[in-house]
Amino acid sequence: MLTARMTVISRPLRPRLSNNSRTLSSSPFKPWPDKVIECDGDYRKEAFLENHIGGPLYKHQLSLPHLPVPSLDETITRFLPTALPFAKSLGERQTLEKACSQFPSEAALLQQRLTQRRDVDMQDSSWLQLWWNQMGYLQVRDTVAINVSYFFHFSDDPTANSNITRGASMLFAAAEFRRLVCSGQLPAETVGKKRTPLCSTAFKYMFNACRIPKRIQDTYRIYDPSRFSHAVVARKGHFFTVKICDESGMPVALKDLEAALERIVDVADTSKTLGIGILTSNDRDSWADAREALLEGGGTEMASAMEELESGAFLLCLDEEDPISRRQFSEILLYGGENSQSNRWFDKSIQIICTENGKAGLLGEHSMMDGMPMVALADHICKTSYSDAASRSSPAKGDNEVRDIFSSVNASIHNGSIENLIRQAQTAFSTWTGKHELHVQSFQGYGSSFIKKAGFSPDAFVQMAMQLATYRLWGEQGGTYEATQVRPFLHGRTETTRTTSEESEAFVKLMGLSANNFVDDDAIKDEKLAKLDAAVQAHVKYIGNAAKGLGVDRHFLGLSLLAADGESLPALYSHPAFSASKTWRVSTSNLTHPKFENWGYGEVVPNGVGLSYSVHANNCTFGITSLKEHGWGEKLSHLLEEALLEMKTLVQVQHTKSRL
Numbered sequence: 001m002l003t004a005r006m007t008v009i010s011r012p013l014r015p016r017l018s019n020n021s022r023t024l025s026s027s028p029f030k031p032w033p034d035k036v037i038e039c040d041g042d043y044r045k046e047a048f049l050e051n052h053i054g055g056p057l058y059k060h061q062l063s064l065p066h067l068p069v070p071s072l073d074e075t076i077t078r079f080l081p082t083a084l085p086f087a088k089s090l091g092e093r094q095t096l097e098k099a100c101s102q103f104p105s106e107a108a109l110l111q112q113r114l115t116q117r118r119d120v121d122m123q124d125s126s127w128l129q130l131w132w133n134q135m136g137y138l139q140v141r142d143t144v145a146i147n148v149s150y151f152f153h154f155s156d157d158p159t160a161n162s163n164i165t166r167g168a169s170m171l172f173a174a175a176e177f178r179r180l181v182c183s184g185q186l187p188a189e190t191v192g193k194k195r196t197p198l199c200s201t202a203f204k205y206m207f208n209a210c211r212i213p214k215r216i217q218d219t220y221r222i223y224d225p226s227r228f229s230h231a232v233v234a235r236k237g238h239f240f241t242v243k244i245c246d247e248s249g250m251p252v253a254l255k256d257l258e259a260a261l262e263r264i265v266d267v268a269d270t271s272k273t274l275g276i277g278i279l280t281s282n283d284r285d286s287w288a289d290a291r292e293a294l295l296e297g298g299g300t301e302m303a304s305a306m307e308e309l310e311s312g313a314f315l316l317c318l319d320e321e322d323p324i325s326r327r328q329f330s331e332i333l334l335y336g337g338e339n340s341q342s343n344r345w346f347d348k349s350i351q352i353i354c355t356e357n358g359k360a361g362l363l364g365e366h367s368m369m370d371g372m373p374m375v376a377l378a379d380h381i382c383k384t385s386y387s388d389a390a391s392r393s394s395p396a397k398g399d400n401e402v403r404d405i406f407s408s409v410n411a412s413i414h415n416g417s418i419e420n421l422i423r424q425a426q427t428a429f430s431t432w433t434g435k436h437e438l439h440v441q442s443f444q445g446y447g448s449s450f451i452k453k454a455g456f457s458p459d460a461f462v463q464m465a466m467q468l469a470t471y472r473l474w475g476e477q478g479g480t481y482e483a484t485q486v487r488p489f490l491h492g493r494t495e496t497t498r499t500t501s502e503e504s505e506a507f508v509k510l511m512g513l514s515a516n517n518f519v520d521d522d523a524i525k526d527e528k529l530a531k532l533d534a535a536v537q538a539h540v541k542y543i544g545n546a547a548k549g550l551g552v553d554r555h556f557l558g559l560s561l562l563a564a565d566g567e568s569l570p571a572l573y574s575h576p577a578f579s580a581s582k583t584w585r586v587s588t589s590n591l592t593h594p595k596f597e598n599w600g601y602g603e604v605v606p607n608g609v610g611l612s613y614s615v616h617a618n619n620c621t622f623g624i625t626s627l628k629e630h631g632w633g634e635k636l637s638h639l640l641e642e643a644l645l646e647m648k649t650l651v652q653v654q655h656t657k658s659r660l
Contacts, residue, residue, distance in 0.1 A: 028183035028249045029226035030054075036311070038212075039220040039368065041133035043201050043491045044125045046222070050201065055184020060197035064490040067126040068549045069118050069558070072104040072111055078545065079552040079581075081538075082498040085477055085505040086580040099572040106570035113562040114555075126491040128554055131561060137367035138218045141284045144211070145346050145429070146436060146602035146625070150371060150612075151333035152378050152591075153326065153361045153598040160386035163318050164265070166358040168257040171231060171316060172393065173384035174352065175244040175251035177377050178207045178313055182225040183249065189376070191488065198487040202369035206377065209349040210310035211367055213280075213288035220368050223311040232312035232405070233261065235268035236320065237275030237342040239309055239405045254389050255396035263402050265318065274413055274422050275342030276406065281335075281429040290421045298412035305405050314350035317343050322357045326440040326598045330623060333361045334600065335433045341426075350377070370493050372485055375593065382595035439633035440598055441622040441640050446648060448592075449617045454651040458615045459590050460539040463499050464507060464532060465647055466611060469639035470586050471508040473632060478585030478608065484546040495546040496553040499588070500581065503538040507531040515646050529650045553582060586611055598623050609636060620644065 030052060039046055050058040080100050087093035118127040137148065160166040180186035181203050189198040208223040229249075230241045242260045244252055251257075279290045295302050319340040323329040331337045333353055336344050344351060344363075351363040362381075364374045406413065413419075448458035463482060471477050480499035486492035510531050520528070545551065556573075563569055572578050585608035591599050592614040600612040600623030609632060610625035622640055626632045 027226055027247060028179060028185065029224075031226045032224040035224045035227050036307075037222050039205070039222060040217070041138045041220070041368070042125075042130050043133070046204055047124075047201070049204055053182070053184040055186075057181065057184045057186045057188055057200050057203060060188055061200060061490070064197065064199055065488070066118065066123075067128060067486065067489040067492050069111070069114050069127065070550050070552075070555050072107055074550065075552045075555045076100045076103050078542070078550070079556075081502045082500055082542075082552075083577045083581040084502055085500055086479070086577040088576070092577060096572075096575055096577045099570070099575050099578075103570050103572045106572075107559055110559040110562050110570075114558050117558075117562070126489060126493075128558060129491040129493065131558070132493060133368060134217060138211075138220070139216065143281055143283050143346075143429070143432060144365060144367075145281050145335050145344075146432070148366045149334070149346065149363050150366060150601040151330065151361055151363050151599060152374075152593075152596055153329055153333060153359075154378070154382050155595045155597055156358065157360070157385045161358045163354045163356050163358065164258055164261045165386050166360050167233075167261050167316055167318055167352075167354045168254055169384060169386040169389040170352050170354065170360060170381050171242070171244055171257045171261075172251045172254050172389040173381045174231070174314055174350075174377065176384070176392075177380045178225070179245065179249040179251075181377075182207055186376075189372070189487075191485075196488050198372075198485075199490055199492055200373075201491055202373045205368040206349060206373060207313045208311055209368075210345075211347040211349075211365055212310070213284050213291055213347070215285055215288050218284060218288075218367070221310055225313070228311040228313070230308075230312055232309055232315045232345070232348075233264050233402070234277065234315060234317045234343045234345070235264050237273045237277060238264075238268040238271070239277070239345070240264045240267075240402045241308055241312065241405060242402050243400055244313060251389075251393070252400055253396045254386075254393035256398065256400040259396070259398070260400045260402050261318065267402075267404065273406075273410075274419060276413060276418075276422060277345050278342040278422060278425045278429060280344065280346040281341060281432075282425045283428075286425070286428075290418075290425070293418060293421060294413070297415065297418060298409040302409045302412060305409055308405050309345060310347075312348070314352060315345055315348040317351055317353045319343055319353060319355045321355045323355055323359055326442065326621075327438060329355070329359050329361065330438050330440060330598055330600060333363055334438065334602070334625075335429075335436075341429055341433070350374070352381070370483075370485065370487075371589075371591065372487065375591065379593065379595070382593075435627050435629070436602070437626060437628045437633045438600070439624040439637045441620075441624065441637040443620040443622070443641055443644055444618075445641070445645055447616045447618045447620055450648070450651075451615070456533075456536050457540050460536040460543070461532075461647070462590075462613060462615050462620060462644075463539055463588070464504060464535050465640060465643040466586065466588060466613070467499060467504045467535075468508050468511055468643040468647075469636055470609070471511075472513050472639050472643070473636050474585075475513060477505060477508065479581050479583045480586040480588060481584040481604070482543065483589040484543055484551070486547065486549050488547075489549055492549070495549060495551040497539070497543040497546045497551065498553075498581070499539060499586070501535065501538045501542070503531070503535040507535040511643075511646070515642050525650055532647065532650060556582075584608060588613065590615065592616060597621070600625060603627070609633075611636075 231244045451458040482497040484497045584604045587604040603610040612623040614621045
């Protein structure tokens, strides 16, 4: 999972989102030279839009530093402690140390090439971004569902308890935020006490955007927001257009949005459709072929319908379910649950999802944009209740019509070949989702307040709990990835923070494979606490370096990609401990937001787990995804609770002793 660590972002006070702005007669959006831009994953090609749009959002772009290339000695020094726990024998440890000692000389030429790429070939960007966007996303042929997309589960809105009212208020709020983003008036994000500016390039791919399936490599289309003022609403596999903003870019009246959604539900609930949205759940090559078949069979009318869907500001999915638990709703958000898989267009950059009982969340497509910018949108949606939207809305005009996007091409969809493609996609996706399980651990024992009072970093402390839990699950440590954002650099996305270290190994081994809260003597407990403290400090140090672009995994990747045909890579790349240390059996990311009930994504490797988490003041939440065949989800949920309670006991023992 390639999301960023999303708990340290600050933003200046936003421009006031007042309906008084409707006195402006002109659109805040500067028309683009073309109505649509086809993106191949190279951020440089769309950078001209930042100057064209202007505004506070993009004011730092030309002054941002470039992603560094660490020295070879730095990388090896940071890498070795994270790989030694994976050496299976003394001999393997010795060969690993030897390979590390030889690496600087063996990789010297590759380092020269990488430095040239940074300074010459990619001097106006990040040396990594093109590789990352294309090889990490657009060229991947698996389905984006579960593999790529991530979800946010919003807290309930007590002023909106139906899909119509909650959906209308989210349309309203998203339209407000879109106005700020697409006009460039959203203040740029900053991080830390020094308010370091963050790169804003990803915001261009947020609204009116859609991934396009193609053989070999997909593209991303972004549409001029001054020409496309509609959103798309999905209901029972139908897709409708609804206008969301007026000529000044302000939201359509809330009551008009409600009326539009009511009409959509009435139409969709009384008519049938094949549900072509399920085609977007297929592997990328199959979906690319199916899309071509749709366009060939439907001609210009189908091309227009596709453009109308793809150019929508975002997609609102009105689902039929009435989920209660976090787990139930998380399954709906991640892949559509059992009944709403055809009520999605998985290529859309933003899918806002709402169920019959007003539960709401968001599904993000990950290719060109990491999670942090999307959190800003989600934050505004969550903080805009139905009552808030009503207070900011203009009076209803009663003129917001809706249209079924594919109604004019139904005949071309209802033919044997397309119906067969739909059935094949349904079968493939049901098989894929059926292989997965999702569990949610809502730990109420304590949270960041207790951890801080104990003198630990909440994030690093919880990371050690996850190390202990997975160690007990498997009987060994697994390669662990915590996503860390590097957006202080131009076109930066993420770096890997490696949680496994010599210190974390010492901690989990001393804690043992089963809980032992009450039988240890004080000396053993003191030793365990000391090992925990050392492991936490090692993690804090590593994540600090990673945030500066000084991790090891992106560096190793860049070096390996610059080997010419016929050239051998350094011996380290073929060492089993090297491979094990970067097989991400535990893919983690921390997103803590007061209005999020849960969030998550899929596992990275078949023998691993996706482990999203949030560390609130008095509780912690974990989203666990894995393949059902392993039976790990419920076990890991229990082991996380066990580890956190046992670690609390260690801290409390020390606290009690200090008071005596």
